[in-house]
Amino acid sequence: MGYPISIEDLKQFRQLHSKTPGHPESGTPGIDVTTGPLGQGISNAVGMAIAQANFAAKYNKPNYKISDNHVYSFFGDGCMMEGVASEACSLAGHLQLGNLIAFYDDNKISIDGATTLAFTEDVGARLTAYGWQVLEVPDADTNYEAIAKALEKAKATTDKPTCIKVTTTIGFGSLNAGSASVHGSPLKPDDIAQLKKKFGFDPEKSFDVPSDVYDYWRLVADKGEKANQEWDLLFEAYCQEYPEEGAEISRRLAEKLPENWEKLLPVYTPQDKAMASRKMSEIVLGKLEQDLPELIGGSADLTPSNLTRWTDAVDFQPPALGIGSYAGRYIRYGVREHAMGAIMNGIAAYGANFKAYGGTFLNFVSYASGSLRLSALSGHPVIWVATHDSIGLGEDGPTHQPIETLAHFRAIPNLMVWRPADGNEVSAAYKVAIESTVTPSVIALTRQGIPQLEGSSIEKAARGGYVLSDVENARLILAATGSEVSLAVDAAKELTAGGLPTRVVSLPDFFTFDHQSADYKKSILPDGIPVLSIEVMATYGWGRYAHAHLGLDHFGASAPAKDLFKEFGFTTEDVVAKAKKVDAYYADKEVLSRLDGPFSF
Amino acid sequence: MGYPISIEDLKQFRQLHSKTPGHPESGTPGIDVTTGPLGQGISNAVGMAIAQANFAAKYNKPNYKISDNHVYSFFGDGCMMEGVASEACSLAGHLQLGNLIAFYDDNKISIDGATTLAFTEDVGARLTAYGWQVLEVPDADTNYEAIAKALEKAKATTDKPTCIKVTTTIGFGSLNAGSASVHGSPLKPDDIAQLKKKFGFDPEKSFDVPSDVYDYWRLVADKGEKANQEWDLLFEAYCQEYPEEGAEISRRLAEKLPENWEKLLPVYTPQDKAMASRKMSEIVLGKLEQDLPELIGGSADLTPSNLTRWTDAVDFQPPALGIGSYAGRYIRYGVREHAMGAIMNGIAAYGANFKAYGGTFLNFVSYASGSLRLSALSGHPVIWVATHDSIGLGEDGPTHQPIETLAHFRAIPNLMVWRPADGNEVSAAYKVAIESTVTPSVIALTRQGIPQLEGSSIEKAARGGYVLSDVENARLILAATGSEVSLAVDAAKELTAGGLPTRVVSLPDFFTFDHQSADYKKSILPDGIPVLSIEVMATYGWGRYAHAHLGLDHFGASAPAKDLFKEFGFTTEDVVAKAKKVDAYYADKEVLSRLDGPFSF
Missing domain, CATH: 3.40.50.920 (Rossmann fold)
Incomplete structure (x- = not known):
């Protein structure tokens, strides 16, 4: 497909410094998001679908459909057992994300053995309850036509995400087909030999791709290249007709912020009144949204507490609900912290300089530990607006009061953990967080009022x-x-x-x-x-x-x-x-x- | 009801050193589990239901039903949005826990406002997909008879958990009924006055319980006391007929371990062979299960990696599936780390000296941060068998290799974080963890082999x-x-x-x-x-x-x-x-x- 990964790289599978680690890592060319921890991939996909819907709603014009891609995801039984996937899929259904197509690899095997050990729910009915379209291909080991047909139907459906449930055999063709052992263990030589023979490959050859396969994929790659050229031409014309939007898109695709954007950041003097730093954060967001169309955020059902919604924000909602639009930039995440983290990662991974933020209480960012860690590992510069950051939140008590939280986050490599002391420091935190390209941030903010300090400045605080x-x-x-x-x-x-x-x-x-x-x-x-x-x-x-x-x-x-x-x-x-x-x-x-x-x- | 909480305590709501904090805390008499962080309560309830089913299956005898209680839980829209609740409810359905009855307070309001903002899924259909019975009371503000009837039906159902979906009005009777504002803000004086009047109370009186209400509840308490006396008699007879089981139950209810139980713990010398500490953990579990019927554990779908299942263990499964029984003590949690943590808390909270353990990779204990923190806060002495504890796991790569994990856990108050260096230290970790009554443990174990050390001993290592x-x-x-x-x-x-x-x-x-x-x-x-x-x-x-x-x-x-x-x-x-x-x-x-x-x- 033209990505700089060779057959030699494949031979280095799971070796030091190789391009082919044990799980997909986003540093590898062509890999969108780092997965492996279960449930993250499908949740990232929901984020990418949100980003696409927002980008398209904002920039597409009559005759200029400059964004219309689908987002594809694969998930398995293990993913569906994970809560993070449940959260994300429920939200995707609510948001009616017709651009999302997920394959559910229903192979009925997990690491412990048959899924009958622990997972006997009806996944299709669950996804239907979330508002998804569910299509089934019961003989997906071999019935490629049925898969292609389901895909067509999925693409034609624009008002709900689609799950194509493909019932498969794990390790299909292997002597261990249908058993848990093929999940993680390499096949034995005799098994590989019979498998290659069965599917028409030369059992004597290793790491060999027949030339007709190469040729076929070259055609696929050419098709992609051609589509890309067509898009370039379309975008050129778009820029003629919509120069302002065109320039903005170009800037965003180059991952550059608008010039002098940081002048929007409020500056305080000790004479300015004391207030909660969550309030100062609200002021910053209200300023930034004016110049940064890439700012897209929300809260895990704590909007009135996190103060994450600027005045006159439009909710990101499916048009059919009549309470917002896909061009809106305020996401009602619901009480789904873990999915919020994974969705933010997906939004960031989509590109177009999206700056995703999400609000919850600092203590409940911990619910999202799994996705927060992946933000840091994958280098997605998302921002957690983490209010109620200490015992200063008061009456809600110890279940809500962070103790270990900052230590936890500070020990994560490549993660900024801001705890600003006043308005200038809040501005500094946002300045560094927004400018960051590979490091995510948690910004810890107070519920209670704090004074504006003598001696602080954005410049000084920006040094940490x-x-x-x-x-x-x-x-x-x-x-x-x-x-x-x-x-x-x-x-x-x-x-x-x-x-x-x-x-x-x-x-x-x-x-x-x-x-x-x-x-x-x-x-x-x-x-x-x-x-x-x-x-x-x-x-x-x-x-x-x-x-x-x-x-x-x-x-x-x-x-x-x-x-x-x-x-x-x-x-x-x-x-x-x-x-x-x-x-x-x-x-x-x-x-x-x-x-x-x-x-x- | 006889609990040592007075009307004076109620007046101290959310005040320092009071018995009435802002969220239910298990230190308060009569409170089973600490909740507040959403989704934990229903997941704890699943754990309590598992504990009850196991206890009953092990000890009930013909004519001696010494355990037959139901477990009740309330959950709201917010809980159902949380992944942890999804995980727990899916497992409860699989386990066919007929002893679990949950009320879903379907009031269609969350903190951000109407649930139509973020949560439009069909909760009833979702629970049905999980294998639950769902009963509906659409007019639950006033139709108490329908609620009582649903309860009867739920109790009569023994092969699946029941959700009674009660559609209610939040703040029913208040001037702000049906709005998000009544969730966290006290009602204004005029509102309280009209509310009291509406429901037949004296609006002039505050913190006043009419004597007929007292009298009624006294009858309820008397009924409980009588039932307790009957149980004591039943148990006395049970002990006559089944002295061995009776003694074991008495010991467990007194929360005492069997005498000399620690002699089961293996001791090593430097001449003993090197092996992975996860393997040494497996050996310990295989020994302990012999003398500790209260040991009940499992793995989040990593049994062959965590080595958490002793030879000949019986799976905790619903009899109908034919792959285990409720008397079994090995729980197939599925890939549900967060629920596993919350379920272990519920098992511990059930009493009867249950010692719950759960296995996953150390790095994925983080998925359960929310429930792990509550183990420590509530003092549930559960045990995480956390294998693959470092880069020593090798090929799975950075998504699976803990970096910040031990720092995170060590910063949590009241949590032991064991990382044993050899067999004697593994035994020491289990010794202290099993003897613990209020402090949970994470035991970090290697995938790779490590030698038996000169100079180690259980006694020394048990000092930390x-x-x-x-x-x-x-x-x-x-x-x-x-x-x-x-x-x-x-x-x-x-x-x-x-x-x-x-x-x-x-x-x-x-x-x-x-x-x-x-x-x-x-x-x-x-x-x-x-x-x-x-x-x-x-x-x-x-x-x-x-x-x-x-x-x-x-x-x-x-x-x-x-x-x-x-x-x-x-x-x-x-x-x-x-x-x-x-x-x-x-x-x-x-x-x-x-x-x-x-x-x-």
């Missing part, structure tokens, strides 16, 4: 960590994030006034900070000054920067936020007392910056 | 951390877990021989180690000796014990395990080189144990 307030000959550093930064500021003032000169460092994102130069980082957290971290969550991991920690290594409680901060030791008084202990403890000790060591960690 | 091998005047400590401990041993031998005396510390579980005495811990990781941690995963969090880290702060790759360990710097040679750097770096520096500080972290 910086000195917010300093004094001469600082003897102590308070390093904090989010709502605890203003607490650090108050405590530092008192400490400095009391004779313990204290610097305040804000560390809104560890990932970004870690990527600054060694000199810069060392200027923030130098040798000789002990660092006390302050964050109302697990202290786990803070040893990376700080010598002592004020955190929360137990679950929270249901009570007004103010009572909780007091109960758990997060008042100015508490911080001052702890800080003095740190100062006394390190008075006679050598203090090395935690940034240094015999080698980088 | 210990000196595995020591030398006089150690100048360096290598602290490792799991498969990296033998690597540390090899490197330490070479280092010591080369003039750098090196101690090896094995840290199989941070949680347990952290709970040892300060003196003990300090004896393991004393002042003056730098610690180099070795673990093929994220280094995040290791700063708690170690001064420098050898870890993996990026994703893995698909290749044979041996190649990966070499590629990523986990050979004896690599460790020796790093260790020398650590020694050189700290030669002229004061080395304080990371265990100490101005206050405990």
Whole structure:
């Protein structure tokens, strides 16, 4: 098909540095999304279908159908057992995504054995209940005509996604056909030989593609190339007739942001009023949507809490429902966090510079751990708007209050975990997140009000960590994030006034900070000054920067936020007392910056 | 009903230290399971129904139906959108759990507004596809008789779970009835007044329960008390006729393990052969099941990989399928990790000392983050058998290789995260996990073979951390877990021989180690000796014990395990080189144990 993968690459299957790993990975040319973890692929496909529908609704014009592709997906019994697939398929049915065609490989075998062990539901009836069209090909091992016919019918259906249930035999043709063993184990030589013979191949040859097969696929590739050329011509004409849209599409396909887009980001001064950072996030989204048609987002049924919907947003909805349109950019995900994550990955994978964001409570981003990890692994720069980010959410109690969450996310490679301390830091988080091309972001935001800080700026915060307030000959550093930064500021003032000169460092994102130069980082957290971290969550991991920690290594409680901060030791008084202990403890000790060591960690 | 919760407690709704938090928490008397995070409650109920079916199948005798309770659950639209609920309901249908009755509160409102925004599927048809009986009460605001009738029908149905779909009005009677706003906001005074009036209460009175209501409920409570007395008599007679089973039930209800049960745990010497720790786990399970009828477990469709099924285990299956029985203790969970976690919580919550375990790959325990967190918060001592615990799994590649996983789990309060280094440590992990009454465990196990170590023992490992091998005047400590401990041993031998005396510390579980005495811990990781941690995963969090880290702060790759360990710097040679750097770096520096500080972290 013209992708740079050769037969030699195939021989390197599952070997180090090969292009052919054990599961599809999106780094390989021609692979759209990384799958393997079950249920993700079909959910990514729902995201791609949403992206296509949105792109088409926005840009197609009479006589210029510049986007009309279908999205195809394969899923198996295992995928259908996974909750993430259920969530995504239910949403796809609601959204009436006629551009989505999924093959259900109904081979009745999973790793434990026959699906009768654990999975006796009627998958077709379930998908029908979700609003899908379900077509069946009961003899799909051999009846290719029936498959082709089902495909035609699926393509002709525009108001619902289609599942083509193909009943197959796993390992068809092998001596182990129909058994679980063919899922993961290579076939034995004699089995391979009889299999090749059975299907008309030379059993003596390995890694051999007969020339007529090559030739046939070359024709398929040529057809694709021709279609691409035709599209180029169509788009050229489109640009003549719709120069504005044409330029916008060109920009998006080049994955470039509009010039000066970042000027939309609000800037704050300490005189500006205190508010919840979720509110500041809402303000940012309301600004960005004006210049960024690629911004598409929603919430997992927490819109009034996440504040993810800008005024006058149009919902992304099937036209038939009369409550939005496919050109709308606000997605009502329902209470489906895991699918939201996987769908965002699919939207990002679709291309066209789509910037997907999704809102939920920070604690429930964990429900989506499976897809969040894949965002990071595959390099989809999606954005989680994660509000209610601590015990500061108050009355909902410990089931809703994150403790381990930031540690979990910070330990994931290639993931930004922003916890902004004020309006400028919120703007900085969005600036870096939107500009990111391969790194996803979680932006943790407060439910409760926080003040605008003296000393913050978008530029400084965009480095992930910086000195917010300093004094001469600082003897102590308070390093904090989010709502605890203003607490650090108050405590530092008192400490400095009391004779313990204290610097305040804000560390809104560890990932970004870690990527600054060694000199810069060392200027923030130098040798000789002990660092006390302050964050109302697990202290786990803070040893990376700080010598002592004020955190929360137990679950929270249901009570007004103010009572909780007091109960758990997060008042100015508490911080001052702890800080003095740190100062006394390190008075006679050598203090090395935690940034240094015999080698980088 | 006799629970120690008073009207005064109700007045403390959502206040600090009250018995009435914002969501049901299992610490409150009368609350079976902690819910609030959507989809967990119904999934817990499936677990309780499994436990009941197993208990009844094992112990009921002709004329002695000592267990025949139903499990009741309420769920709403939000729950049904969550994947975890889909997984659990699909399994409940497969298992034909006739003892499960769930009310679906079909009020067509979620937090974003009308469910038409995101949830237009046919829930009844979906549950029917799962194998449920679905009964409908379309006018459930007022038609209590129809509800009672549906309940009777549900109780009479023994071969499938029943969903009673009650169509209701959210906030029925309030001026805001039918709107999303009544979900979380208190009613205004005038609204409360008219509501009370409408339903025949005195609008002037607050927190007032009319005496006839009290009296009625007292009758209900009396009925329960009487039933309990009858059961006591029945059980007394049962114990006469079936003394062995009676004693076993009494022991289980007292939540005591059989005496000397731990003698079943295998003990190894360095002469015993190397094997994968998942295999050692299989051996432990095969021993324990003999004496622990309360042991009930399974795998999320990875039985042949997790090795969670002992020889001759009987599957927990509905008798009608002919492939097991309700007396069986091996659960075929299907590819449903999140539900497996929530179901294990339900099994644990059922009581009778049930010890629930569930197998999957370590990396896919993350799919169950939502329920794992609730195990820890609620104190359900369930056990995750988490195999394929590192890049050591090899060819499956980065989608399957944990990096952040241990950091994530270690940051969760009240969770043991075992990563045993050999057979004795595997036995120790199970010993502590099985004896635990309020702390769940994740036991991370290798796919690849690891040797039996000199210096390990169940007793030592059961402290969470210990000196595995020591030398006089150690100048360096290598602290490792799991498969990296033998690597540390090899490197330490070479280092010591080369003039750098090196101690090896094995840290199989941070949680347990952290709970040892300060003196003990300090004896393991004393002042003056730098610690180099070795673990093929994220280094995040290791700063708690170690001064420098050898870890993996990026994703893995698909290749044979041996190649990966070499590629990523986990050979004896690599460790020796790093260790020398650590020694050189700290030669002229004061080395304080990371265990100490101005206050405990």
